[in-house]
Amino acid sequence: MSDYNFAYLDEQTKRMIRRAILKALAVPGYQVPFASREMPMPYGWGTGGVQVSAACLVPEDRLKVIDQGADDTTNAVSIRRFFEKTAGVATTTKTTEATLIQTRHRIPEEPLTRDQILVYQVPIPEPLRFLEPRETETRKMHSLEEYGLVHVKLYEDIARHGQIATSYAYPVKVEGRYVMDPSPIPKFDNPKLESEAIQLFGAGREQRIYALPPYCHVVSLDFEDHPFVASKADHACDLCGSNSTYLDEVIVDDAGGRMFVCSDTDYCEGRRAAGHLGRLAAPLGQENAA
Amino acid sequence: MYVAVKGGERAIENAHSWLAEERRGDVAVPELGIAQIREQMALAVNRVMAEGSLYDTDLAALAIKQARGDLIEAVFLIRAYRTTLPRFGASLPVDTGEMRCDRRISATFKDAPGGQVLGPTFDYTHRLLDFKLAADGEVPPAAQAKPQEGPVPHIAGFLNRDGLIQTEAPSDEAPPDLTRDPLEFPANRALRLQALTRGDEGFVLGLAYSTQRGYARNHAFVGELRIGRVAVEMELPELGLAIEIGEVELTECETVNQFAGSKTEPAQFTRGYGLVFGQTERKAISMALVDRALRWRELGEDNLAAPAQDEEFVLSHCDNIQATGFLEHIKLPHYVDFQSELELVRRLRADTEALHEAAE
């Protein structure tokens, strides 16, 4: 443990964040303003998620932190170490063992359960921001449920490209009321937003917290003749062979060679441990010898 | 055969120790002391205190040392430390009329009670590299005068006596606290000034400069610029009185700007205001100009859609810790969202190619 308070934040700050989380759960998809604190890591690097996690953690938690689906990306490592040090909680890379998962840009492949909390790091919480930069305007739009602008944008996509050209941070409507930014997850993950777990979204620099309670109704915006499709690269994972997971593309040589691997590293390892092998996989355990 | 990249943890550790080594530099060169930075890099220390919103010269010097001289990084260290400090209470407003001035100039009057005091300024130095400093920084003692006794009245006060400048309505309303409440628009002047005083010097300077070049021009005279030390007092409810708990160095700038008025209201000059920790006069003057530009609504001026008039634009982007964090975060991995775009672009291209082929 360290000289800092449990989970770093002082009690006053945690109380303020906890009140915001409760209101966020009561009004799903609505962005609750909160007095985000300056954290010892830069804005844009997960300060919102870290503050939400800090307000939620209990000593018995088992924390998993992923960035781009992976536990060993540097910022995930850094945030995991922060909580090991300041909250003394156990950590894991296994999705099924985690009680609280902080994530950036992905929802784990393994369906989450009712005993889990998923905390998202959010860069720009406002789904209308790139259509209207002013907070004073977008706040009014949400209050009036005036979402024509989003539909216009999606429709312009169709006019220009023949399809909706938004592939991540794909806007959703929550419980038929608020349009919400699911954070920059690939739209492949959007269907997983309807979950048994509690999902909390923290945007530190933009000072907003929002939430999806379990079993919340979440609809990706679309048009009748251009329905939403949760697409992904048309490949199987070259390590575990799965053809139903979101994939990272890896350039393997300078002659155009590439391979596709699960972005969810824990899921991929689990499949390989269970004997599934992809096109280019080394049997598990022999990696260091390779 | 493919092996996934691992070892983020070791990479981070190694990066940190390399960084520490680089910070120290050549060990044959004596290490920089905190006192040296505090005394000889005082203006850097002042900037870090101002934008870090924490008045502590030693901590600011330490932050500069740790940040290898990157002042925004140093401001960040101070901010992150500052938020962990318990809050015992609020001091009383400082009285800059009681300031013990090291420098006090007015551009609007040749002379005024309290006099013009040039003080330790770069203003009339010729910007010639002083190669003597490379060898020997020792200086002969400067001439000394007896400090002035008693308060130094504000220049604006003289104008005010004749009703020539618009007066500020006194208010006992507790000012909002940028560090404790989420930013909300419209912002009142107290909140705007709070944001500006800890805003990035370069950003505030650029905005101020833009007003001078015609983007919401409000021609500003430096009515007064003063730098000096003021007492900080705090009320102790147990004792029922205010006691002095220390003093801080401040730079205060009050500008006299073009007048407002109408057929029914007599013409009056207007004001812009800047108040910043330490000797930071570029920042204080800039702040006063931007403050004045942001006051267009209350002074009944037109919105010229100039950046410096737009409080949402100014307040949302003046904080360099927010800005640098978000800017630099784009170097973090974005494989996932990039992959989704990549896949989309490939699909769109495939669709177009199919169309072309069908047309041929």
Place this chain on the structure above:
Amino acid sequence: MDQAVMSGGFVDPPIQSAWAFRAAMTAMARPGEIVTVDGGSAPAPVSVAASVLLLMLCDPGTPVWLASSHDSAALRRWIAFHTGAPVVQTKEQAVFALGKWDRLCPLAAFPVGTAEYPDRAATLIVEMDELQPEGAVLQGPGIKGSARLNLPDVAVFRANRALFPLGLDFFFTCGDRLAALPRSAVVTAAGGSV
């Protein structure tokens, strides 16, 4: 200051607040689910669960309104000592309110938020004689299918739901147990009639 005022707070605030919050968050995220808490005891007649909520959520920035069923000099001192929250005279000022259902009603004066800031709404802590997963039927976010809870009323909560996204949010407390009803929940009377 007397012992009753000083006692009844958290012994280990960072940890006990964290546990209390997880329980309260579970309740708010899963309307109707009953959870158990401990570690707080305000002067009678405040339940353990309500005491824990006050300790975990209140501070000088959150005015509390006390219904006549619970208002007492001892409780006011306890709240001031442990949380610093101001006890206010009018429902309009309340961020939190505590009391028996019939003394909290009518609810019309409590803030329900604004169209631009629906979060600026009061949270009511309703002390109950019993808390059982039976009676009124709850549906909505956080609920798989439906849940049941012995709510003290139905029409009031339906009227509250009609204000959505504005509205009040509720905790129901009994002994060391609590449940919640966010404004998003749709309530129908047991048996289906309204």
